[in-house]
Amino acid sequence: MSDLWPAPRPTDPVDRVVSLPGSKSLTNRALVLAAIADGPSVVRRPLRSRDTLLMAAALTSLGTGIDDIGSGDWAVAPAAWDRDADVDCGLAGTVMRFVPPVVGLADATVRFDGDPHMRLRPVGQMLTALGALGVRVDDGGRGALPFAVRGTGSVPGGTVTIDASASSQFVSALLLAGARYDQGVDVRHVGKPVPSLPHIEMTVQMLRQHGVDVDDGDANRWSVAPGPVRAVDHDIEPDLSNAAPFLALAAATGGRVTVTDWPAATTQPGDELREILTLMGCEVNLVDGDLTVTGPPRLSGVDLDLHDVGELTPAVAALCALADSPSHLRGVAHIRGHETDRITALAAELGRLGADVTEREDGLTIRPATLHGGTFRTYSDHRMAHAGVILGLAVDDVLVEDVATTAKTFPDFASAWSRAVHGPGATS
Numbered sequence: 001m002s003d004l005w006p007a008p009r010p011t012d013p014v015d016r017v018v019s020l021p022g023s024k025s026l027t028n029r030a031l032v033l034a035a036i037a038d039g040p041s042v043v044r045r046p047l048r049s050r051d052t053l054l055m056a057a058a059l060t061s062l063g064t065g066i067d068d069i070g071s072g073d074w075a076v077a078p079a080a081w082d083r084d085a086d087v088d089c090g091l092a093g094t095v096m097r098f099v100p101p102v103v104g105l106a107d108a109t110v111r112f113d114g115d116p117h118m119r120l121r122p123v124g125q126m127l128t129a130l131g132a133l134g135v136r137v138d139d140g141g142r143g144a145l146p147f148a149v150r151g152t153g154s155v156p157g158g159t160v161t162i163d164a165s166a167s168s169q170f171v172s173a174l175l176l177a178g179a180r181y182d183q184g185v186d187v188r189h190v191g192k193p194v195p196s197l198p199h200i201e202m203t204v205q206m207l208r209q210h211g212v213d214v215d216d217g218d219a220n221r222w223s224v225a226p227g228p229v230r231a232v233d234h235d236i237e238p239d240l241s242n243a244a245p246f247l248a249l250a251a252a253t254g255g256r257v258t259v260t261d262w263p264a265a266t267t268q269p270g271d272e273l274r275e276i277l278t279l280m281g282c283e284v285n286l287v288d289g290d291l292t293v294t295g296p297p298r299l300s301g302v303d304l305d306l307h308d309v310g311e312l313t314p315a316v317a318a319l320c321a322l323a324d325s326p327s328h329l330r331g332v333a334h335i336r337g338h339e340t341d342r343i344t345a346l347a348a349e350l351g352r353l354g355a356d357v358t359e360r361e362d363g364l365t366i367r368p369a370t371l372h373g374g375t376f377r378t379y380s381d382h383r384m385a386h387a388g389v390i391l392g393l394a395v396d397d398v399l400v401e402d403v404a405t406t407a408k409t410f411p412d413f414a415s416a417w418s419r420a421v422h423g424p425g426a427t428s
């Protein structure tokens with residue numbers, strides 16, 4: 001496949017049913033919790049993509065057993081962690097942030113590094129907090145990759161204050177490991193508001209499923225009592241953030257797309273797509289686990305604070321560029337620290353195809369304009385690729401750079417996308 005992928009453009013409004021791979025966020029939490037649990041367990045229908053395979057590799061390099069048991073499920077067997085290891089974080093925030101706190105429980109030195117851009121993604125505040133909880137971290141004073149965690153087999157834990165305004169994953173990471181620390185953890189956030197709060201709720205909910213006592217009754221404070229993490233099997237929901245381009249296919253073409261197995265209740269931020277697409281003029285119906293979106297003749301622009309659901313910004317911004325009234329996307333300064341600086345990247349790439357975009361510190365203003373074909377750069381960011389293919393639905397000759405970068409959270413996305421756009425017989 002060429003590095004520049006011609007984005008498929010439908011000739012007629014589509015009518016499709018799509019089944020999506022599992023959630024990255026749920027899979028990587030399930031793996032970490034299974035690895036520190038008090039017995040073996042099964043992760044059913046896990047996502048198998050770059051981010052989750054990196055997580056599985058990190059945990060197995062420590063000594064955890066993770067085995068295929070047919071139908072794509074993983075059996076996870078916790079084991080004593082007593083060997084030194086090297087962990088490749090790739091570009092996975094969940095690996096760089098969730099693994100160091102559990103390595104404090106290992107009797108081993110574990111070195112972490114990742115893709116070149118990963119060295120620029122924020123982690124320093126979390127490493128400092130880990131140090132305050134009694135975990136030795138050597139980062140050469142950089143507050144970034146590469147760093148080493150020197151585990152001693154146990155962690156004192158206790159109360160810690162952290163500025164988690166750069167990433168909710170700092171809090172999730174400390175909570176996931178916290179029950180296994182001698183005093184548990186009491187995490188207090190100070191600073192600008194923590195983004196992506198649904199992802200912290202996801203962490204708290206999963207900890208409770210594992211029998212862990214979590215107090216999240218006060219704003220900006222999460223307290224995890226010390227105790228065992230019970231072994232629990234997990235059924236992984238489909239990745240609702242990765243539903244964004246497929247639902248956008250209906251929205252942008254005036255067609256209809258049904259995503260199967262949509263959970264009735266979920267902590268995944270992608271569930272917010274139902275509200276966002278309704279505001280843009282789509283008809284949205286959730287019936288018996290099937291979410292059906294029907295696109296309008298013309299999309300409306302939206303004024304949205306995406307602070308809680310920042311990972312949806314690239315797909316939403318692409319749809320806004322196809323709308324016939326202005327949009328304001330706000331509250332997402334933190335996505336400058338994602339796989340790329342997504343605000344600058346979206347302004348540059350939507351603009352390159354003719355969109356009228358103003359970049360602001362915490363978001364984008366997008367006004368109606370006539371778009372044209374060209375190269376859409378993706379900066380190794382799976383969700384930038386999603387934005388590119390969405391534009392390609394409505395604009396001739398859009399070439400998406402490195403569509404394979406979608407493998408971070410979606411195996412073989414290009415094939416799935418071609419089938420969704422052109423029908424089951426299509427090839428990428």
Ligand SMILES: O=C(O)C1=C[C@@H](OP(=O)(O)O)[C@@H](O)[C@H](O)C1
Pocket residue numbers: 024025026093094166167168169172195196199310311334
């Ligand atoms: O905990 C998680 O699984 C995630 C939390 C969010 O991170 P930020 O809080 O850094 O935005 C989200 O954007 C990311 O895709 C996944």
Ligand SMILES: C=C(OP(=O)(O)O)C(=O)O
Pocket residue numbers: 091092093094311338339383409
């Ligand atoms: C921000 C994201 O990923 P990560 O888990 O690497 O932070 C994302 O998937 O949009």
